[in-house]
Amino acid sequence: EAQLVEFGGGLVQPGGSLRLSCEASGFMFSGYWMAWVRQAPGKGLEWLANIKEDGSETYYVDSVKGRFTISRDNVGNSLYLQLSSLRVEDTALYYCVRDNDFWGQGTLVTVSS
Amino acid sequence: DVVMTQSPLSLSVTLGQPASISCRSSQSLVYSDGIIYLNWFQQRPGQSPRRLIYKVSNRDSGVPDRFSGSGSGTDFTLKISRVEAEDVGVYYCMQGTHWPKTFGQGTKVEIK
Numbered sequence: 001e002a003q004l005v006e007f008g009g010g011l012v013q014p015g016g017s018l019r020l021s022c023e024a025s026g027f028m029f030s031g032y033w034m035a036w037v038r039q040a041p042g043k044g045l046e047w048l049a050n051i052k053e054d055g056s057e058t059y060y061v062d063s064v065k066g067r068f069t070i071s072r073d074n075v076g077n078s079l080y081l082q083l084s085s086l087r088v089e090d091t092a093l094y095y096c097v098r099d100n101d102f103w104g105q106g107t108l109v110t111v112s113s
Numbered sequence: 114d115v116v117m118t119q120s121p122l123s124l125s126v127t128l129g130q131p132a133s134i135s136c137r138s139s140q141s142l143v144y145s146d147g148i149i150y151l152n153w154f155q156q157r158p159g160q161s162p163r164r165l166i167y168k169v170s171n172r173d174s175g176v177p178d179r180f181s182g183s184g185s186g187t188d189f190t191l192k193i194s195r196v197e198a199e200d201v202g203v204y205y206c207m208q209g210t211h212w213p214k215t216f217g218q219g220t221k222v223e224i225k
């Protein structure tokens with residue numbers, strides 16, 4: 001059974017950094033595009049970044065381009081999102097998503113002074 | 114960016130009655146391969162989103178057949194033939210044809 005478990009969220013000050021991780025199991029991780037999607041408290045969904053199966057291509061939404069970096073480790077079956085220059089408006093539940101068909105439970109990032 | 118507009122934003126339905134959610138895109142969702150990458154997701158209270166429908170009308174494994182998707186070009190619809198209590202939640206359409214992928218605002222479905 002496919003599983004995605006995110007961790008690494010927490011409270012960080014504006015301007016700070018954080019690294020989110022997502023551990024995948026139950027499917028061939030290296031055979032899928034992976035993504036990060038976020039949901040601000042009580043709000044809708046925002047697709048943030050995609051990474052190709054082999055990590056050779058990445059795409060970002062404009063709101064995070066230059067501040068967030070998506071990466072992956074196909075040996076360790078893990079997906080990462082490096083968050084930097086964080087803003088209050090980055091506060092959200094961050095989901096790890098397989099292609100677009102399977103989602104983890106999310107990890108909460110709170111940006112506040 | 115492609116804007117996805119859902120209507121209504123909330124829906125109160127009697128158990129056993131049908132429900133319909135509309136989703137319109139600001140531009141055509143037909144990709145260069147001829148496929149329309151339009152998905153529907155369900156987010157139950159306190160849960161992560163679950164994909165119900167992909168490529169307009171294909172139900173995901175385990176999704177009850179009371180859920181159906183239809184549409185073409187820029188207009189799409191999710192229908193629930195007979196609403197059950199477990200269908201309560203927020204439903205999102207999402208386009209995967211153009212980057213960045215974008216979602217509708219969500220439609221909250223509750224039981225009357």
